[in-house]
Amino acid sequence: MSTDTTERHxxxxxxxxxxxxxxxxxxxxxxxxxxxxxxxxxIDVNNAAEKVTGRSLQQLIGTDFSDYFTDPGKARAGYEQxxxxxxxxxxxxxxxxxxxxxxxxLYNAWVYRHEAGDVIGVFAARDISERKRAEEEIRKLNEGxxxxxxxxxxxxxxxxxxxxxxxxxxxxxxxxxxxxxDGFSKLLLEEYSADLPEDARRHLSRIRDxxxxxxxxxxxxxxxxxxxxxxxxxxLTGLSSLLEEAIGDLQPxxxxxxxxxxxxxxxxxxxxxxxxxxxxxxxxxNALKFTRPQEHAVIExxxxxxxxxxxxxxxxxxxxxxxxxxxxxxxxxxxxxxPEDFEGTGIGLATVQRIVHKHGGRVWAEGELNKGAxxxxxxxxxxxxxxxxxxxxxxxx
Amino acid sequence: MIRQDVEIxxxxxxxxxxxxxLHALRQERLANHIExxxxxxxxxxFLFCRGxxxxxxxxxxxxxxxxxxxxxxxxxxxxxxxIKKDPRTRAIPVVxxxxxxxxSDVANGYHLGANGYVQKPVDFDSFRNLVKQLGLYxxxxxxxxxxxxxxxx
Numbered sequence: 001m002s003t004d005t006t007e008r009h010x011x012x013x014x015x016x017x018x019x020x021x022x023x024x025x026x027x028x029x030x031x032x033x034x035x036x037x038x039x040x041x042x043i044d045v046n047n048a049a050e051k052v053t054g055r056s057l058q059q060l061i062g063t064d065f066s067d068y069f070t071d072p073g074k075a076r077a078g079y080e081q082x083x084x085x086x087x088x089x090x091x092x093x094x095x096x097x098x099x100x101x102x103x104x105x106l107y108n109a110w111v112y113r114h115e116a117g118d119v120i121g122v123f124a125a126r127d128i129s130e131r132k133r134a135e136e137e138i139r140k141l142n143e144g145x146x147x148x149x150x151x152x153x154x155x156x157x158x159x160x161x162x163x164x165x166x167x168x169x170x171x172x173x174x175x176x177x178x179x180x181x182d183g184f185s186k187l188l189l190e191e192y193s194a195d196l197p198e199d200a201r202r203h204l205s206r207i208r209d210x211x212x213x214x215x216x217x218x219x220x221x222x223x224x225x226x227x228x229x230x231x232x233x234x235x236l237t238g239l240s241s242l243l244e245e246a247i248g249d250l251q252p253x254x255x256x257x258x259x260x261x262x263x264x265x266x267x268x269x270x271x272x273x274x275x276x277x278x279x280x281x282x283x284x285x286n287a288l289k290f291t292r293p294q295e296h297a298v299i300e301x302x303x304x305x306x307x308x309x310x311x312x313x314x315x316x317x318x319x320x321x322x323x324x325x326x327x328x329x330x331x332x333x334x335x336x337x338x339p340e341d342f343e344g345t346g347i348g349l350a351t352v353q354r355i356v357h358k359h360g361g362r363v364w365a366e367g368e369l370n371k372g373a374x375x376x377x378x379x380x381x382x383x384x385x386x387x388x389x390x391x392x393x394x395x396x397x
Numbered sequence: 398m399i400r401q402d403v404e405i406x407x408x409x410x411x412x413x414x415x416x417x418x419l420h421a422l423r424q425e426r427l428a429n430h431i432e433x434x435x436x437x438x439x440x441x442x443f444l445f446c447r448g449x450x451x452x453x454x455x456x457x458x459x460x461x462x463x464x465x466x467x468x469x470x471x472x473x474x475x476x477x478x479x480i481k482k483d484p485r486t487r488a489i490p491v492v493x494x495x496x497x498x499x500x501s502d503v504a505n506g507y508h509l510g511a512n513g514y515v516q517k518p519v520d521f522d523s524f525r526n527l528v529k530q531l532g533l534y535x536x537x538x539x540x541x542x543x544x545x546x547x548x549x550x
Contacts, residue, residue, distance in 0.1 A: 175519055176413075179417070179518070179519045179520075179524060182519060182521045183413070183420075183521035184413070184417070186521040186522065187420065187521075212520055214519075215520065219519075226500075
C-alpha cells in the first residue's frame with residue numbers, strides 16, 4: 001500500500017467516522033434538525049425534519065432551506081443573520097408540510113466548522129404548536145370575556161337609563177294627576193259644601209287624604225332613586241356634630257314630650273356628611289315616633305364594638321318590633337305598624353340602608369315587642385381602623 | 398300705558414292645570430288679564446307678536462311668564478331659550494312652574510336664564526298658596542322692566 005493510498009484511506013476513514021458521528025448526533029434529536037451551507041442549500045436533515053416537511057432526505061438535500069417555510073424571506077434573513085453573527089436564538093418560523101399543514105417552531109441555530117474547514121449552519125427547531133394553541137385558547141377566552149363584560153356593561157347602562165327615564169316620568173307624569181285629583185276634590189268641598197250630604201264630604205276628604213299619601217310616597221320614592229344615582233362627596237366628619245344637627249332639625253317632633261337623650265362619644269369618619277346626617281335623622285325620627293306611647297322616652301346614641309368592630313347604634317325604649325319581621329324592616333314601603341298607630345310611608349329605613357350600603361357599610365336591627373329597638377350601622381371608614389379584627393359583625397337580620 | 402293689558406302669560410298644556418292655576422289666581426284677585434298659551438309655539442307667537450298676535454307690540458310684554466316644561470310642539474326649555482336670546486324679549490321675567498324636580502331641569506332652566514324655578518306641589522292648598530305668592534311677588538312687589546328694557550341695544 002503506497003503512502004498516498006494509506007493516507008487517503010485514513011482520511012476516508014476519518015471522514016466516514018465523522019459522518020457517522022454527524023448522523024448519530026443529528027438523529028439523536030427528537031426535534032427537526034437541518035444543516036445548511038452558507039448559500040442556504042440543505043446538506044443534511046434528520047428524521048424529524050423529514051416528518052415535519054413531509055419530504056424525504058433525498059428530496060430535501062440540495063434544495064433551498066427557505067423553501068419550506070410560510071415566510072421564505074424571514075427564513076433567509078434568519079440563516080443570513082446566523083452566518084453573520086454565529087448564532088440565532090428562539091427565531092420564530094412556520095414550517096409548511098407538503099400537505100399544507102403548518103407547524104409553528106422556534107429555531108435555535110449556530111455555525112459549525114468542519115475539520116476540513118467547511119462552514120455549515122445547524123438549525124434545531126422546537127415545535128411550539130402546543131404553546132401556540134394554548135395562547136390562542138387564552139386569547140379567545142379573553143376576547144369572549146371582554147365581549148361579555150362589554151355586553152353586560154351595555155345592558156346595565158341601558159337598564160340604568162331606562163330606570164332614570166322611569167324616575168323622570170314618575171316625577172312628572174304621576175304627580176300631575178294627583179295634584180288634579182286633590183285640587184278638584186278640594187274645590188268641590190269648598191264651593192259645593194252646602195249642597196253635599198255629610199257622607200259625600202267625608203268621602204271627599206278620604207280621597208284627599210289618599211291623594212296626599214300617594215304624593216308623599218311618590219316623593220319619597222323619587223328621593224330614594226335620586227340617592228341611588230348620587231355620587232358620594234366624602235369628607236372627614238365628626239359624627240357628633242351631624243347627630244347634633246339632626247336632633248336640632250327634629251325639635252318640632254319633640255314638642256311637649258319628655259325625652260331623655262343619652263349621647264355617647266362618636267368617632268370622626270370619612271363619609272358624605274349630608275347623607276349620614278339623613279341616616280341619623282331617619283333613625284332618630286323613628287325612635288321619636290315609636291317611643292310616643294312612653295311617658296318617659298329614652299333615646300340612646302353611641303359607639304360600641306361588636307366582634308371587634310366599631311359600630312354606631314341608636315336605641316330606644318319604644319314599642320319595638322317582633323324579630324320575626326326583622327327581614328321586612330328595610331324594605332321599600334314595608335311597615336310593621338298600622339298607619340292609624342304610627343304614620344309614615346315606610347321608606348325611611350330603606351333610605352338608611354341605601355346610604356349605609358353606598359358607604360360600604362352594613363345596617364341591622366334588634367328589637368323586642370314593647371321593649372324597644374336598636375339599630376346598628378357601620379360605615380367603611382369606621383370599620384377600617386387599624387388594630388381591629390376583621391370579623392363580620394353579628395347581624396340580627 | 399297699554400302695556401299692562403296682559404299681566405300673566407301662563408304656558409301650560411294640561412287643561413286641569415290651567416283650570417286649577419286660573420282658579421287660584423282669580424280667587425286671590427291678583428290678575429285680571431291672564432293669557433293662556435296651550436303649547437310652546439303659541440307662547441312664542443304671543444311673546445314675539447306674530448301670527449294671531451301680530452297686532453301686539455313688544456312693549457306690551459306680560460309682567461311674568463309662568464312656564465311649564467313639558468309642552469307639545471315647542472318644549473318649555475326651547476321657549477325659554479328663544480325668550481332669553483332675543484333682546485326684545487330677554488327682560489320678560491320667566492318663572493318655570495313644573496312638576497319636575499329633576500336637578501338637570503333646574504340647572505338647565507337657570508342656565509338658560511330663568512328668573513325662578515318652582516315645583517308644583519301635589520297638595521292643592523300648597524299649590525294655591527304658592528300661586529298666590531308668585532302673583533303677589535311678580536305683580537305687586539316686583540318693579541317690572543321699563544319699555545327701554547325691551548329695545549334692541
